Amino acid sequence: MTDKNEKLKYDVAGQDPYKSDSWIYSDVVKEHFFNPRNVLLDDSGYKADGTGMTGSPECGDVMQVWIKVNPETKKISDCKWRTFGCASAIASTSVMSVMVTENNGMSLEKALNLKPQQILERLGGLPDRKFHCSVLGHMALREAVLDYLKKNDNTGNRE
Amino acid sequence: MTIPETENNRLILKEKKEEANDVVTLKFCPKNGELPDFRAGQFVMVGLANKELSGITKSYTISSAPGEKLLSITVKRKGSFSQALYDLKVGGEIKASEPQGFFFPSENSQDIVFLAGGIGITPFYSIIKDTFKKNPDKKIHLFYSNKTLGDIAFLKDLDKLSAEYKNLRIIHLLTREQTRDPRVKEFKRLDADILKRHLGDLSRKDYFICGSIGFVNDLWRELKKAGVKEEEIFTEAFF
Numbered sequence: 001m002t003d004k005n006e007k008l009k010y011d012v013a014g015q016d017p018y019k020s021d022s023w024i025y026s027d028v029v030k031e032h033f034f035n036p037r038n039v040l041l042d043d044s045g046y047k048a049d050g051t052g053m054t055g056s057p058e059c060g061d062v063m064q065v066w067i068k069v070n071p072e073t074k075k076i077s078d079c080k081w082r083t084f085g086c087a088s089a090i091a092s093t094s095v096m097s098v099m100v101t102e103n104n105g106m107s108l109e110k111a112l113n114l115k116p117q118q119i120l121e122r123l124g125g126l127p128d129r130k131f132h133c134s135v136l137g138h139m140a141l142r143e144a145v146l147d148y149l150k151k152n153d154n155t156g157n158r159e
Numbered sequence: 160m161t162i163p164e165t166e167n168n169r170l171i172l173k174e175k176k177e178e179a180n181d182v183v184t185l186k187f188c189p190k191n192g193e194l195p196d197f198r199a200g201q202f203v204m205v206g207l208a209n210k211e212l213s214g215i216t217k218s219y220t221i222s223s224a225p226g227e228k229l230l231s232i233t234v235k236r237k238g239s240f241s242q243a244l245y246d247l248k249v250g251g252e253i254k255a256s257e258p259q260g261f262f263f264p265s266e267n268s269q270d271i272v273f274l275a276g277g278i279g280i281t282p283f284y285s286i287i288k289d290t291f292k293k294n295p296d297k298k299i300h301l302f303y304s305n306k307t308l309g310d311i312a313f314l315k316d317l318d319k320l321s322a323e324y325k326n327l328r329i330i331h332l333l334t335r336e337q338t339r340d341p342r343v344k345e346f347k348r349l350d351a352d353i354l355k356r357h358l359g360d361l362s363r364k365d366y367f368i369c370g371s372i373g374f375v376n377d378l379w380r381e382l383k384k385a386g387v388k389e390e391e392i393f394t395e396a397f398f
């Protein structure tokens with residue numbers, strides 16, 4: 001993804017996807033919904049270092065996230081995900097999976113501290129009614145990082 | 160998310176306290192066993208026995224502090240689920256999940272700024288009580304925005320806390336009412352100018368924002384525009 005692609009674009013003149021009552025999706029949301037990155041449909045052969053799952057009681061979405069961690073740098077080297085969720089959940093998590101793996105990977109501390117607002121910024125906003133979908137990915141990511149830390153004695157070093 | 164069917168996650172309503180317009184605190188004791196351990200700032204998923212609302216769960220922040228005899232949640236009457244909780248009678252029962260969530264300052268945070276919009280005060284109320292009980296040297300600024308004076312939950316309790324702890328500063332803001340009440344300092348929406356006026360330098364502080372999605376997202380952008388680093392901002396939006 002380039003900076004240009006991430007810039008907020010308006011589909012309809014005067015419609016701002018950041019406005020709380022808007023139902024307009026940004027081009028970034030649409031791009032990641034139609035071409036989601038890092039989806040893992042069959043996890044049977046995937047050796048994850050940490051896994052996380054969460055669900056939204058509001059709309060029944062379920063989200064799973066798998067991560068691999070570089071043992072040298074303790075940064076996330078791969079992030080896969082799968083959801084039975086809506087367009088906003090798919091686009092949010094797709095963008096998140098790019099954010100945590102780009103530039104040689106995000107540190108575990110930063111990943112634990114990732115906020116929905118950082119994902120929203122990269123998406124060019126989401127309607128308020130879809131905000132809860134954007135939290136699914138980062139909640140599952142947090143579970144995956146905690147799972148990794150638990151398996152590795154909370155230090156990032158294998159037991 | 161479902162709450163496991165065990166007898167240990169049943170809570171019984173012992174006391175009810177009106178806090179503000181349409182806001183009530185519900186204080187629970189366990190039906191069996193003991194109250195769960197939790198960190199100030201965490202929430203529980205709540206389920207109700209009502210036929211129409213069975214199977215639905217909603218998250219509510221714990222407004223009591225660890226160590227208090229009863230476990231409290233503070234509810235604003237909004238939507239059918241919160242309305243049913245608001246109407247719950249003493250002796251009534253709810254199901255509650257294990258406490259969860261990560262919205263609290265780290266042990267290392269020394270200079271903490273809380274930005275609360277309306278019912279978004281609940282985690283901060285619990286954290287303030289807990290923090291000063293353990294470490295009165297920490298510094299906390301609470302910016303608490305409401306529409307009207309009657310909407311301010313925990314007003315008297317917050318007065319008491321700020322009288323007791325010199326390191327707690329509370330700045331009340333009202334957006335839809337003018338009042339001569341000396342406790343209210345600002346009469347507009349919270350923004351970076353107001354923060355700068357009261358805090359001076361905005362750097363080297365940990366900011367926690369809690370309230371509606373719009374409140375949280377607006378202040379996130381406002382803080383970032385003012386040069387606050389992303390890793391110094393923590394958010395929890397109520398929806």
